[in-house]
Amino acid sequence: MKIAVVGAGPAGVRAVEVLVAAGHRPIWIDEAPDGGGRIYQRPPAALRRNARELYGFESTKAAALHGCLDRLKPLVDWRPETLVWHIHPGRKTLYMLNGGMQATAAYDAVLLCTGAMDRVIPLQGWTQPGVTTLGAAQIAVKAQGCAIGHRVALVGTGPLLWLVAHQYAKAGAQVAVVIDTTSLASLAAAAPGLLRDSITFAKGLYYMGSVKARGIPTVHGAIPLAIEHDETAVTGVRFRDARGREQRVACDAVGMGWGLKPESQLADLAGIPFDFDPLQHNWLPERDATGRTPVASHYLAGDGASIGGAAVAELAGARAAWAILQDAGRAIDTAAVRRLDRALARQRKIRAALERAFPFPVRLAADLADDIILCRCEGLRAGELRAAAVSDLNRTKALTRTGMGRCQGRICGVAASEVLAAAVNQETATLGRLRGQPPVKPMPVTSLPAREHAA
Amino acid sequence: MKLLRLRDTDRPRLALTLDGKPIEALDGDTLLTALLAADAVFLRRSEFGDGPRAGFCLMGACQDCWVEVEGTGRVRACVTLAVDGMKVRRG
Numbered sequence: 001m002k003i004a005v006v007g008a009g010p011a012g013v014r015a016v017e018v019l020v021a022a023g024h025r026p027i028w029i030d031e032a033p034d035g036g037g038r039i040y041q042r043p044p045a046a047l048r049r050n051a052r053e054l055y056g057f058e059s060t061k062a063a064a065l066h067g068c069l070d071r072l073k074p075l076v077d078w079r080p081e082t083l084v085w086h087i088h089p090g091r092k093t094l095y096m097l098n099g100g101m102q103a104t105a106a107y108d109a110v111l112l113c114t115g116a117m118d119r120v121i122p123l124q125g126w127t128q129p130g131v132t133t134l135g136a137a138q139i140a141v142k143a144q145g146c147a148i149g150h151r152v153a154l155v156g157t158g159p160l161l162w163l164v165a166h167q168y169a170k171a172g173a174q175v176a177v178v179i180d181t182t183s184l185a186s187l188a189a190a191a192p193g194l195l196r197d198s199i200t201f202a203k204g205l206y207y208m209g210s211v212k213a214r215g216i217p218t219v220h221g222a223i224p225l226a227i228e229h230d231e232t233a234v235t236g237v238r239f240r241d242a243r244g245r246e247q248r249v250a251c252d253a254v255g256m257g258w259g260l261k262p263e264s265q266l267a268d269l270a271g272i273p274f275d276f277d278p279l280q281h282n283w284l285p286e287r288d289a290t291g292r293t294p295v296a297s298h299y300l301a302g303d304g305a306s307i308g309g310a311a312v313a314e315l316a317g318a319r320a321a322w323a324i325l326q327d328a329g330r331a332i333d334t335a336a337v338r339r340l341d342r343a344l345a346r347q348r349k350i351r352a353a354l355e356r357a358f359p360f361p362v363r364l365a366a367d368l369a370d371d372i373i374l375c376r377c378e379g380l381r382a383g384e385l386r387a388a389a390v391s392d393l394n395r396t397k398a399l400t401r402t403g404m405g406r407c408q409g410r411i412c413g414v415a416a417s418e419v420l421a422a423a424v425n426q427e428t429a430t431l432g433r434l435r436g437q438p439p440v441k442p443m444p445v446t447s448l449p450a451r452e453h454a455a
Numbered sequence: 456m457k458l459l460r461l462r463d464t465d466r467p468r469l470a471l472t473l474d475g476k477p478i479e480a481l482d483g484d485t486l487l488t489a490l491l492a493a494d495a496v497f498l499r500r501s502e503f504g505d506g507p508r509a510g511f512c513l514m515g516a517c518q519d520c521w522v523e524v525e526g527t528g529r530v531r532a533c534v535t536l537a538v539d540g541m542k543v544r545r546g
Contacts, residue, residue: 031515032534038514044536046483047463117516129456129497129509136513136533144488146458171461232496233456253456263516376511376519379503406518411511442518444528 001328004029004094004105006084006266007113009037010310011302011317013069015111018321020075022330027077027105029084029096035069037115038135039310042066043143054142056167057203061310085439087112089270089295095438101448109297109324112266113317114304118257119282121365121415123155125227127376130234130253134160137255138167147173149253153237155224157182158259158358159309162207165216175216176251179239181258181361183221193353200350217249223364227254258360260307261414267305268436270298276429279352280307281360283433289344291320292327299324312347315340362428365418374419375412377405382419389423393431396420406442409434456509458492469539480537487513487520487532490543498522498532499546521546 003019005012008030019026034042040055040062042048055062072078079098086095087110094105118133125131132140132148134156140146147168153176154165165178194201212218221242228236228248236250259280267285268274272293274283287293287300301320302313319340326332368374370383378401388399393416396402402416403409409416413434421428466481473495480489487510490498497507498520510520513533520532525542 044483044485046466046481049463117512117514127501127505127508127511129491129507132510133512136511139513140458140488141461144458144483144485145463146460146488146492148458149456150459173459173461373505376501376508376517379501379505407516410516441515446528 002027002106002108003324004107004110005113006030006094006110007037007115007302007304008032008035008069008080009113009115009302010039010065010313011113011304011320012037012111013065013072013317014314015113015301015317015321016072016076017068018318019324020072022325025076027079027107028072029079029082029094029105031081031083033081035080036062036066037310037313038139040065041139041143043145047145056170058310065314083439083441083443084266085441085443087266087270089298092297097439097443097447100444100446107297109299109328110270111291111299111301111317111320111324112270112304113300113302113313114263114266116260116262116303116307117410118160119259119261119360119414120256120411121156121258121361122368122372122374122376122382122412123224123227123256124369124372125229125234126254126256127373128227128229128234129232130229131227132253132255134164134255134257138164141167141171141173147171147253148255149234149251150174151176151251152253152255153177153179153249153251155179155181155237155239155254155256156258157361158257159204159207159354160257160260162204162211164255165211166207169211169214169216175211177237177249178211178216178218179222179224179237180218180220181222181224181364182358183242185221186359187220187357190353190357194350194357200354219247224256259358260303262304262307263410264304265408265436265440267293267298267300269438269440271295272298272300274433276433277306278429279355281362281428282307289319289341290323291316292323297327308347308351312344312351315344315347319344362418365415366422368415368419374416375402375405375409377407377411378402385416385419386423389420391424391426391431393417393420393433394435397434403434408437408440456491456496457494458488460492469537471537471539471541471543473543474545478543484537485533486522486524486530486535486537486541486543489537490522490532497545
């Protein structure tokens with residue numbers, strides 16, 4: 001039986017661990033050179049620091065995951081630095097690009113663990129050099145030992161906002177201000193749900209407390225207004241605080257993000273239907289608690305299926321691997337599966353509380369000023385989308401080129417949906433979502449034909 | 456945009472060029488880090504005249520850090536490691 005696993009983050013690693021223990025040798029593909037996913041991304045060898053310093057509270061988990069990954073590599077068909085740019089569910093074939101060479105791989109079952117990226121709301125000035133996602137700000141410090149600037153403002157909401165602020169301060173970077181668009185009242189209302197997992201809750205409080213204890217200015221329930229800049233650099237961030245007062249903080253870089261969204265393009269191309277999840281405020285591919293999808297032989301796990309974080313991804317990856325084995329008629333460890341199911345059910349409740357604590361600020365996206373660049377690939381402004389708005393996101397894409405650029409709507413898609421929903425006065429979920437297209441990322445037309453067909 | 460190096464600065468030096476001008480990088484830098492921790496300020500200009508760009512996601516998704524490497528072609532600066540002698544042009 002040929003099993004393919006796409007992605008070597010927490011979900012992929014734990015899935016492959018189960019498959020290898022059951023005697024399989026899957027093909028395992030990851031776009032990064034050394035796996036680990038985003039949360040446990042490893043720096044290049046030349047600046048590899050100890051795990052404790054890099055991953056903080058999560059260093060034990062990171063070390064365990066990396067150890068597992070390294071142990072598994074020789075036991076599988078390991079394909080690092082390889083982009084899966086298309087999947088054909090009928091032919092059960094993956095189309096891959098590695099080092100400028102094309103390759104294909106046939107599979108009997110595939111598990112997609114494609115991870116997530118920042119969910120972004122455009123702001124005035126957000127395309128300027130010096131403005132990045134929160135995830136980017138974190139990658140800079142974790143994988144490159146750099147801050148995105150000398151004096152960094154962090155804007156958005158969610159656990160990542162406070163984690164990045166904590167990591168920056170701890171690494172010796174100057175954090176000018178943390179601007180959380182979520183009010184303290186919203187956080188307080190969600191606290192009882194978060195207490196279900198006292199560790200998650202304690203870590204969250206610790207990061208927030210650590211930031212405040214260092215004397216870093218923090219603002220809750222604020223509305224960001226603009227990122228100011230001159231010709232070469234960011235100069236400041238303007239916002240309206242919870243009392244309605246306009247404020248300005250000087251900075252030379254801004255990291256921004258409002259939670260995460262799944263990188264679900266391959267699930268889309270595999271023909272898996274999507275539903276709009278109102279709590280996460282994301283379009284999610286359909287899958288059950290085991291990782292099975294309505295498309296037979298195609299499984300999902302991790303943040304690429306639904307945002308749950310690294311701990312959930314590890315559980316979901318292992319669970320989906322057992323589903324693959326069971327569907328293939330192999331014996332499964334029912335006690336292990338029951339443990340995973342219980343842990344996943346518990347995590348779902350914690351996650352729901354987290355989503356309620358840091359809700360996606362729909363109005364901030366819907367109310368984007370007409371002159372703000374909405375789609376950074378195509379240089380398209382919010383007013384241009386409003387002028388051409390029709391009650392279908394893909395039709396509006398065809399008319400305006402929103403989301404048609406090189407990132408395929410990864411960055412602008414969420415905000416475009418909200419601007420459109422407000423413009424046509426409909427619910428976001430009724431407008432559809434930007435469809436995936438192969439190749440899921442740009443690739444050179446000069447890439448060489450397949451040098452091999454995996455047997 | 457100027458990246459601030461916080462640690463691990465005792466790595467071997469690499470010599471690159473950006474649009475013909477010398478850039479000093481460190482072993483293990485991505486091209487994005489190498490250029491923006493030096494004095495490149497930006498990596499490309501928007502095709503639509505709305506100004507300079509210097510990447511955004513740093514994880515190979517947003518495609519806003521494209522540069523040209525002589526002999527290789529167009530790459531994403533954020534996921535391409537700097538190599539000694541690389542000749543880079545803004546994208």
